Amino acid sequence: MSHMGYRCLMAVDRDHVLRSAAALLTRKSTATMDEVARAAGISRATLHRQFAGRDALVRALEALGIEECEAALDATRLDEGTAQEALRRLVKELERVAGLLAFLYTENQLFEGEGQNEGWARLDARMAALFRRGQEDGEFRIDLSPAWLTEALYGLMASGAWAVTEGRVAAKDFHYMIVELLLGGALRRE
Amino acid sequence: MSHMGYRCLMAVDRDHVLRSAAALLTRKSTATMDEVARAAGISRATLHRQFAGRDALVRALEALGIEECEAALDATRLDEGTAQEALRRLVKELERVAGLLAFLYTENQLFEGEGQNEGWARLDARMAALFRRGQEDGEFRIDLSPAWLTEALYGLMASGAWAVTEGRVAAKDFHYMIVELLLGGALRRE
DNA sequence: TCCTGATGAGACAAGTATGTCTCACATGGG
DNA sequence: CCCATGTGAGACATACTTGTCTCATCAGGA
Numbered sequence: 001m002s003h004m005g006y007r008c009l010m011a012v013d014r015d016h017v018l019r020s021a022a023a024l025l026t027r028k029s030t031a032t033m034d035e036v037a038r039a040a041g042i043s044r045a046t047l048h049r050q051f052a053g054r055d056a057l058v059r060a061l062e063a064l065g066i067e068e069c070e071a072a073l074d075a076t077r078l079d080e081g082t083a084q085e086a087l088r089r090l091v092k093e094l095e096r097v098a099g100l101l102a103f104l105y106t107e108n109q110l111f112e113g114e115g116q117n118e119g120w121a122r123l124d125a126r127m128a129a130l131f132r133r134g135q136e137d138g139e140f141r142i143d144l145s146p147a148w149l150t151e152a153l154y155g156l157m158a159s160g161a162w163a164v165t166e167g168r169v170a171a172k173d174f175h176y177m178i179v180e181l182l183l184g185g186a187l188r189r190e
Numbered sequence: 191m192s193h194m195g196y197r198c199l200m201a202v203d204r205d206h207v208l209r210s211a212a213a214l215l216t217r218k219s220t221a222t223m224d225e226v227a228r229a230a231g232i233s234r235a236t237l238h239r240q241f242a243g244r245d246a247l248v249r250a251l252e253a254l255g256i257e258e259c260e261a262a263l264d265a266t267r268l269d270e271g272t273a274q275e276a277l278r279r280l281v282k283e284l285e286r287v288a289g290l291l292a293f294l295y296t297e298n299q300l301f302e303g304e305g306q307n308e309g310w311a312r313l314d315a316r317m318a319a320l321f322r323r324g325q326e327d328g329e330f331r332i333d334l335s336p337a338w339l340t341e342a343l344y345g346l347m348a349s350g351a352w353a354v355t356e357g358r359v360a361a362k363d364f365h366y367m368i369v370e371l372l373l374g375g376a377l378r379r380e
Numbered sequence: 381t382c383c384t385g386a387t388g389a390g391a392c393a394a395g396t397a398t399g400t401c402t403c404a405c406a407t408g409g410g
Numbered sequence: 411c412c413c414a415t416g417t418g419a420g421a422c423a424t425a426c427t428t429g430t431c432t433c434a435t436c437a438g439g440a
Contacts, residue, residue: 395426
């Protein structure tokens with residue numbers, strides 16, 4: 001076996017497995033390793049060969065989620081334009097990972113006592129920085145803390161993702177609903 | 191044993207157990223029956239005597255959550271005053287059950303395929319009716335559906351409850367943060 | 381063709397939660 | 411005092427998931 005071929009093969013499979021697992025666990029967070037394996041079209045043995053255990057799988061999913069979020073943040077160019085425009089772009093970029101984010105958001109409740117992954121802290125900081133910029137530029141109100149606005153963004157994305165999967169709202173409205181509510185709230189502007 | 195005495199004793203214990211379980215499962219959603227029992231100060235055997243199994247316990251918690259939400263809705267007098275005032279009162283009433291609500295909100299993801307409890311549908315309808323009234327009275331914007339606003343309210347309350355338990359925001363700000371974000375959004379009013 | 385290595389199927393042991401059961405104990409009423 | 415009822419402790423079987431292992435198979439490269 002060639003070394004390159006080996007690295008390539010593993011990388012491709014690993015990514016495919018990871019995305020299948022993300023898609024499944026987004027819908028059913030208690031899926032077993034066997035279900036995850038079947039969803040990825042592989043056997044449980046192979047799944048265990050790639051991920052030492054369920055923990056390792058979830059950690060890998062966490063890393064994937066962080067990675068995708070960081071990529072979304074990078075692609076958004078948070079510093080360009082107004083904070084409001086940047087936030088709109090950000091939610092658009094994050095829409096793809098909303099389901100995975102919703103899974104990890106609730107799953108992280110279980111990791112209490114280990115201290116949260118530093119990746120999340122970095123993401124939180126970048127998002128909070130966006131909200132803080134908006135406040136300093138006079139765009140956003142200053143009586144809602146950047147930390148809360150960040151938390152609310154996560155919460156609304158999770159709610160939106162679930163509402164879509166359960167058919168309570170249309171998928172095409174996802175971005176609009178979240179951005180409009182987060183930015184403007186429910187009240188009519190005069 | 192007297193019939194009244196029996197009924198009273200069971201009712202009191204059951205309620206106490208239920209509230210202990212709610213408090214525990216709010217923090218650790220995967221707590222075992224044994225942990226739930228110990229948290230309530232009873233043995234696992236007694237817990238099983240009162241609730242046939244874990245399913246029955248969660249169902250009972252669901253019923254409790256629904257009951258408390260309905261009570262909150264009743265106490266709020268949704269029809270009095272402006273929709274905005276009613277919403278502020280509602281969030282205040284719901285604050286007590288936010289933790290339980292957060293637990294059930296995520297737990298319900300697992301009950302898919304059984305059709306959701308009719309109690310939730312009733313609650314959703316009442317909340318959506320409030321948002322609809324706000325829209326019809328010209329208070330709330332009409333481009334965000336009542337269903338989405340209801341969902342967002344759940345999501346924000348869950349986010350707020352978790353953020354508080356993890357110390358990311360202060361408990362005293364809970365009501366203000368949720369109501370202000372839901373009503374006014376992040377943007378400054380001119 | 382032969383050989384290497386990954387895979388799938390399945391067996392297997394271990395751990396854990398669950399649900400049921402029995403038994404001893406305590407409390408409270410008759 | 412005696413008895414009934416609820417309770418706690420713990421044993422027990424069961425089911426489920428997990429993690430590891432073996433073995434047969436199969437595809438790709440030398």
